[in-house]
Amino acid sequence: MTECGYNGVNIVEAYAALRNNYIEGSDGFYLTEKLNVAKNITVKCDRDCMEIKYLWINKNKVKIIIEFSGGTTEICFKENKNGTKVITKSYPD
Structure with missing residues (x-):
């Protein structure tokens, strides 16, 4: 488990920022380009992961x-x- 803060940003x-700071092969690399605010979606991956919710x-x-074939990663963003x-x-199988 890792935790970080982005002060002064929504x-x-x-x-x-998180997506842009990840390198290829890390979890943030799989995130969609833009975050659809207040819209629950599931996206199929075209790379190593199976899907993103x-x-x-x-x-x-x-x-x-x-969701990966070898486990799951959960990223939670909480604005205050x-x-x-x-x-x-990260939850390995």
């Missing part, structure tokens, strides 16, 4: 589940008045 900005808990919290906190958990 959930969309934190998502873009974007599940909005409320307007300030989204849980992203990336100070910025956005991101918690990543």
